[in-house]
Amino acid sequence: MFYIHDIACISPQKTFSEIDIEHLNCPVGGKLPAIEPAYEGIPLNILRRMGKAVRMGVGAALTIAKQNAQGIIIGTANGGMEDCIRFLNQVIDYNEGVLTPTNFVQSTANAIASQIGLLTSNRGYNCTHVHRGLAFENAVLDTAMLLSENPSHRYLLGGIDEISAYNYNIEFLDGWFKKEKVAGKSLYQANTKGTIAGEGSVMLLAGKHANGASAQLMAIRMLHADDEQYIAGELKGFMAEHVSDAGDIDLFLSGENGDARLQKYYDACEAVLYKNVPVAHFKHASGEYATVTAFALWLACQAFQKQSLPQHFLKYRRAKKDFRKILIYNNYHGMQHSFMLIAKV
Amino acid sequence: MEREALKAQLKKQIVEFLNLMQVKPEEIKDDEPLFGEGLGLDSIDSIELIVLLNREYGIDIKDPKEGRKVLVDVNTMVDYIEAHRTK
Numbered sequence: 079m080f081y082i083h084d085i086a087c088i089s090p091q092k093t094f095s096e097i098d099i100e101h102l103n104c105p106v107g108g109k110l111p112a113i114e115p116a117y118e119g120i121p122l123n124i125l126r127r128m129g130k131a132v133r134m135g136v137g138a139a140l141t142i143a144k145q146n147a148q149g150i151i152i153g154t155a156n157g158g159m160e161d162c163i164r165f166l167n168q169v170i171d172y173n174e175g176v177l178t179p180t181n182f183v184q185s186t187a188n189a190i191a192s193q194i195g196l197l198t199s200n201r202g203y204n205c206t207h208v209h210r211g212l213a214f215e216n217a218v219l220d221t222a223m224l225l226s227e228n229p230s231h232r233y234l235l236g237g238i239d240e241i242s243a244y245n246y247n248i249e250f251l252d253g254w255f256k257k258e259k260v261a262g263k264s265l266y267q268a269n270t271k272g273t274i275a276g277e278g279s280v281m282l283l284a285g286k287h288a289n290g291a292s293a294q295l296m297a298i299r300m301l302h303a304d305d306e307q308y309i310a311g312e313l314k315g316f317m318a319e320h321v322s323d324a325g326d327i328d329l330f331l332s333g334e335n336g337d338a339r340l341q342k343y344y345d346a347c348e349a350v351l352y353k354n355v356p357v358a359h360f361k362h363a364s365g366e367y368a369t370v371t372a373f374a375l376w377l378a379c380q381a382f383q384k385q386s387l388p389q390h391f392l393k394y395r396r397a398k399k400d401f402r403k404i405l406i407y408n409n410y411h412g413m414q415h416s417f418m419l420i421a422k423v
Numbered sequence: 424m425e426r427e428a429l430k431a432q433l434k435k436q437i438v439e440f441l442n443l444m445q446v447k448p449e450e451i452k453d454d455e456p457l458f459g460e461g462l463g464l465d466s467i468d469s470i471e472l473i474v475l476l477n478r479e480y481g482i483d484i485k486d487p488k489e490g491r492k493v494l495v496d497v498n499t500m501v502d503y504i505e506a507h508r509t510k
Contacts, residue, residue, distance in 0.1 A: 123463065126442040176477045178440075179470055 079222040079298065080284045081291035081423065083232065084145065086138040087376040088112050089278035091363050094138070099380065100388045102363060104261040108250075109241050110276040110365035120197070127180050128193070129158035131240035134279035135190035136197060139234060142281045143194060148231040149203030149224065150191045152238065153217035155210045155368030157187030159242035190238055203233070211410020213237065214369040215300050215418075221284050222298070229286040236281040237372025241365075246275050254366075254411065256336070263390060265336035265362045273335035276365015280372035291423045293379050296320055296403075301415040306346040309415055313350045313407065316417050321403070325352040328401045329381060331374050332393065333408030335361040340412050347407045357393040371408045371416060378404040382422040430501050437497075440475045441468055453497045461496070469494055476500075481509030 087093040090103050090110035103110070112134055117125055119140040125133065131154065139150075156162075162185035168177050183189065188206040195204050203224065207216040214237030221235045249255055256272035265274060285291070297320040301312055317324055330351055334344040348357060364373040381387050381401045389395075406418040434448035441464065455461040458469070472494055476482040482504065484490045493503045 122445065123465065126444050127467070172478065176474050176483075178474045179467060183467075 079218075079295045080225050080286055081288050082293040082295065082375075082379060083283040083285050083291050084142050085280065085282040085292070085376055085379050086141045087278065087280045087373065088114065088134045088138045089280075089364055089373055089376075090276055093278075093376065097380070099363065099377075099391075102262055102390060105274045105365065108255050108259075108274055109246065110274055110363075111241060112277045112279070124193075124197070127184060129161040129184045129189075129240070130277070131156070131158045131160075131238050131279075132184055132189050132193055134240065134277070135236060135238040135281070136193050138238075138279040138281040139194045139236060140197065142283050143198040143200070143234055145283055146232065147200060147202070147234040147283060148228065149205075150194050150200055150234045150236075151203070151205050151207070151217045151221050151224070152188075152191040152194075152236045153207045153209075153214035153369050153372070154187050154190060154238045155208060155213045156239055156242065156245060157206075157208070158185045158189055158240070159245055160240060161185035163242060163244040190236075194234065200234075209414075211368045211408075211414035212300050212416060213239075214372045215298060215416045218295065218298055218418075219300075222295075225284065225286045232283055232285040234281060235284045236279065237369035238279040239277055239367040239369045241275050241277045241367070249275075254337075260336065262362055266334065266359060266393075268336055269338050271337055271339050273337045273361065273366040276361070276367050276370065278364060278367070278370070278373050280376045282375070288423055293382050294421045294423055295375075296419040296421050297417075298419075299417045302413060303415065304412055306342045309343055309409075310346040310350050312415075313347050313417060316419075317350065317405075320419050321405075324350065325355065327351060327355050327403055327405045328399045329378075329387075329404045330355050330357045331378060331404055331406040332357055332359050333361065333370065333374065333406070334359050335366045340409060343409050343412065343415070344407070351405075354396055356396045356399070358387055358391040359393050360391055362390070368410055371406060371418065374406045374408065375418065375420065378406065378420045382420075426501060426505070429504065430497055433497060433500060433504070436475055436479060437472070440471050451497060456496055457494055472500075476504070480504050480507075482507050
């Protein structure tokens with residue numbers, strides 16, 4: 079599909095500039111807020127208007143976008159939801175009277191890609207995908223198709239979402255977030271419904287040539303389904319198509335999130351792999367959000383680079399192998415599923 | 424409200440409305456230009472300030488020429504508020 083030449087991540091952990099994923103930041107009030115850097119590359123007059131999703135997106139992108147990219151492709155389920163709600167509340171509070179433009183401008187999902195374009199003078203392809211739990215995956219697919227047409231190009235690809243009070247409250251009432259306090263790996267042992275909320279931004283530079291790349295995204299598949307045996311069958315097909323042997327996977331990055339209702343999907347997919355394949359989970363570090371697979375992709379790149387992962391990520395301490403191929407499986411709300419296969423270059 | 428208290432209140436509102444992260448209300452001088460040199464505000468800020476005047480003081484500025492005369496500095500804004508406020 080394509081090669082990953084550079085990658086940056088803003089998340090609830092220390093993943094930006096000085097990376098330290100050994101020590102975990104734990105959730106507060108069921109939320110894992112992202113640690114924001116100082117955003118030195120963003121002019122203050124522009125920064126003060128940005129909502130968190132836009133700040134995180136632009137902040138991560140600016141470290142990558144210095145390198146020439148022919149276009150910007152972003153996946154975000156909700157964009158600047160907090161600004162959107164602020165704007166809509168104004169409509170009610172001020173009886174559809176005079177409204178401020180800033181919240182509206184910042185709230186649209188494509189504000190992230192457009193701000194990156196403006197700040198980097200990038201007049202190329204600029205597109206935002208908003209397919210909820212598959213928003214990032216659709217951005218990946220778009221990037222892969224663009225690179226097939228233009229093999230000499232490079233594209234800035236990203237996945238971003240923020241925690242908004244509105245979304246959190248609605249999804250909490252709908253049972254998607256836990257009522258009880260959980261921290262660290264206790265997330266996976268609660269055996270209750272719901273998970274913890276997270277947010278973050280991952281940006282990467284994608285190209286068709288291996289020269290200078292750190293990883294290769296080999297394949298991706300997206301599914302809409304609610305039957306775990308169907309998902310497992312699709313994973314078998316995906317593996318048969320892209321991996322010579324099921325034991326050829328060095329790490330299975332599982333998107334399990336401690337929601338007892340969704341565990342059956344992860345268990346079914348784990349069962350497809352050989353028993354000696356190491357399994358890692360990551361949502362105790364990232365929290366759950368619609369574009370969290372971008373964080374998983376960043377984590378896979380870290381595993382390739384360091385050839386290890388901190389113990390708290392490992393679900394099973396199986397015999398350590400070199401990390402050369404990593405399989406990511408994630409599902410969002412039990413309906414939107416994706417597999418991604420990544421290889422070390 | 425006394426003029427000095429109104430100025431202090433307006434400066435606080437400007438900082439809040441425009442999210443001027445690195446500016447303290449008391450640092451804004453009464454005769455410091457709002458646009459260009461001085462606070463360095465831009466055209467989007469001018470719309471935000473017109474909304475501020477509408478929401479906080481019940482003032483409706485519809486003529487852009489009038490807006491240009493009002494949104495010069497804190498002194499001109501306070502002059503206009505004192506003369507036209509409806510709340």
